[in-house]
Amino acid sequence: QAVVTQEPSLTVSPGGTVTLTCGSSTGAVTSGHYPYWFQQKPGQAPTTLIYDTTYKHSWTPARFSGSLLGGKAALTLSGAQPDDEAEYYCLLSYSGARPVFGGGTKLTVL
Amino acid sequence: EVQLVESGGNLVQPGGSLRLSCAASGFTFSSHWMTWVRQAPGKGLEWVANIRPDGGERNYVDSLKGRFTISRDNARNSLYLQLNSLRAEDTAVYYCAGGGQLRYWGQGTLVTVSS
Numbered sequence: 008q009a010v011v012t013q014e015p016s017l018t019v020s021p022g023g024t025v026t027l028t029c030g031s032s033t034g035a036v037t038s039g040h041y042p043y044w045f046q047q048k049p050g051q052a053p054t055t056l057i058y059d060t061t062y063k064h065s066w067t068p069a070r071f072s073g074s075l076l077g078g079k080a081a082l083t084l085s086g087a088q089p090d091d092e093a094e095y096y097c098l099l100s101y102s103g104a105r106p107v108f109g110g111g112t113k114l115t116v117l
Numbered sequence: 118e119v120q121l122v123e124s125g126g127n128l129v130q131p132g133g134s135l136r137l138s139c140a141a142s143g144f145t146f147s148s149h150w151m152t153w154v155r156q157a158p159g160k161g162l163e164w165v166a167n168i169r170p171d172g173g174e175r176n177y178v179d180s181l182k183g184r185f186t187i188s189r190d191n192a193r194n195s196l197y198l199q200l201n202s203l204r205a206e207d208t209a210v211y212y213c214a215g216g217g218q219l220r221y222w223g224q225g226t227l228v229t230v231s232s
Contacts, residue, residue: 008179043219045162052225053154053162058218096162098219105178108154108162 009033011099013109018117019087027112028079029097035078036099042080043098044073046091047111053096057082084114092116119143119221121213126226133203133230139196139213139223147191151215153198156225157208165211166198203230 010032019025029042036042044057055064057073060080070086080097097109125137139151152167166177166187175187186199196213210225 045219047162052212052222053214054222055214055219062218064218064220094161098162098164105176106164108164111161 008105009099009101009107011097011107011109013095013097013112015110016113016115018115019084019091021087021089021116023087024083024085025087025114026076027082027084027095027097027114028076029081029099029109030079031099033101036075036080038075040080040099040101042073042075044071044080044082045096045098046093047096048093056095087116089116119216121215121221121223123211123213123223123226126211126228128229128231129203130232131204131230135200135203135228137198137200137211137213137226137228139198141194141196141213141215141221144216144221146194146215149215149217151187151189151196151213152219153187153196154212154214155207155209156212157206160209163209168196200228203228205230 012030038060042060045053046056047053056067056071061073072083074081095112100106120142122140153165155163155165168175168187172189184202188197208230210227212225214222
């Protein structure tokens with residue numbers, strides 16, 4: 008099974024910009040991995056922010072965006088707010104195999 | 118209002134079985150793939166299984182080795198996960214998710230495997 012890697016933790020200043028990345032042990036992440044991004048706050052269920060690399064749900068704040076960057080999937084937060092402090096997970100799909108979550112990035116807004 | 122409500126989680130001894138349920142409302146359940154995801158205490162998310170809208174295709178994480186079975190009843194707008202031969206490492210909150218692009222998530226149900 009592929010291993011999906013994320014930064015264990017990142018810190019961003021209020022109003023600042025941060026990019027979280029999602030890599031794959033099998034090689035470059037492409038749109039064919041249909042990257043998803045989820046936000047999870049302590050004690051709560053995850054919510055889906057981004058699907059299929061760049062697409063947002065109606066509830067996804069405009070300050071979040073998804074992309075491919077340097078062979079990885081990326082989630083960029085522009086104009087961080089205290090409420091964005093959470094754990095963020097990516098999910099990659101693999102042809103002929105099951106989807107795999109990354110280990111998560113704990114984002115601190117400080 | 119869309120709701121996914123899981124139930125069936127409990128304390129069970131190693132080797133035991135449980136059946137988890139997920140009741141869906143507020144969207145066209147029968148049109149969408151549905152997924153189970155689990156999260157061990159203090160750990161990350163793990164994709165467990167998914168099922169096609171008509172139930173004709175089911176996929177599982179390799180590590181389960183046939184111990185879990187996903188199913189659905191579109192007439193009852195319900196998703197199920199049968200857990201057999203439970204081990205301590207199956208202790209987790211189990212979430213159901215779906216509705217297209219995993220847009221909806223339930224609040225989860227806790228399964229604890231312990232003697």
